[in-house]
Structures are given as structure tokens and as C-alpha cells.
Amino acid sequence: MKEKIILSIVSLVGLFILVSVLLLSCSHDDNIENAISREELLHTTWRGLDVCMEEGGETASVSFIAEFQTYSKGKYIFVDDDGNSYGDGSFTYKINGNTITFDGAITGYWTVMERTNDKIKLRAFLPAEHIMTLTKF
Numbered sequence: 309m310k311e312k313i314i315l316s317i318v319s320l321v322g323l324f325i326l327v328s329v330l331l332l333s334c335s336h337d338d339n340i341e342n343a344i345s346r347e348e349l350l351h352t353t354w355r356g357l358d359v360c361m362e363e364g365g366e367t368a369s370v371s372f373i374a375e376f377q378t379y380s381k382g383k384y385i386f387v388d389d390d391g392n393s394y395g396d397g398s399f400t401y402k403i404n405g406n407t408i409t410f411d412g413a414i415t416g417y418w419t420v421m422e423r424t425n426d427k428i429k430l431r432a433f434l435p436a437e438h439i440m441t442l443t444k445f
Contacts, residue, residue, distance in 0.1 A: 342420040349376040
């Protein structure tokens with residue numbers, strides 16, 4: 309009887325340890341390495357390329373320069389292939405982990421696909437797939 313009680317306690321402790329290890333090893337955010345903070349963008353300027361993809365191929369693209377002036381607002385300048393500006397304006401943005409929501413000429417809900425200190429690759433469906441690459445100046 310005493311052996312059954314000890315065996316039951318040991319089994320319960322073992323089960324508890326196993327469940328604890330499994331729960332601790334689970335991630336609530338699988339893309340934590342792609343998360344962006346507001347501080348990383350504040351007062352930075354980026355060269356951007358937004359490419360529209362349909363049926364596996366590029367259908368259109370636009371180049372721009374974006375400046376993140378505050379924690380929620382920025383300015384952009386559209387540039388042609390020679391680097392000449394042909395339009396400008398402002399945008400608002402909100403960061404939530406590995407997503408950025410833009411409103412303005414740059415719009416939509418964008419997911420960070422890849423990032424380094426000087427490059428961010430984003431994807432959105434607007435409804436066509438768009439791939440935006442930002443390269444820090």
C-alpha cells in the first residue's frame with residue numbers, strides 16, 4: 309500500500325514536471341525575432357520599394373523614401389528610377405510585435421517577413437500580394 313502511494317506521488321511529480329517543461333517551451337509568438345519596436349523606427353529614414361505580385365510575378369512597383377518622425381507619424385517622398393521626387397505626403401503607423409499598420413499613401417496591415425538592423429521586408433495583401441523592402445539610410 310505504501311509503495312503504491314509513493315509510486316503515485318512520483319508519477320504525479322513526473323507528470324507535473326513534464327507538463328511544466330512543455331508549457332515553458334511553447335512560444336506565444338513564433339515570430340518574436342521579427343518584432344519591431346517603435347524606438348527602432350523613431351527618427352530614422354528608409355529607402356523603400358513596394359512590389360505588387362500577382363500570379364507569381366511582379367506587376368507593378370513604386371520606390372519611395374520614408375521618414376518615421378514620431379512614434380506614430382511619418383512622411384514619404386515618391387522617387388523615380390533616377391532618384392527624382394514626384395510626390396510626397398504623410399502617413400500614420402502603428403506597430404504591434406511583428407506587424408505594422410500603415411494609413412496614408414502607404415496603407416494596409418503589413419507582416420514582417422525578415423529583418424536586420426538596416427533592412428526590413430514586409431508583406432501585405434491589398435488584396436494582391438505586396439512585398440515591401442525598407443533599407444535604412
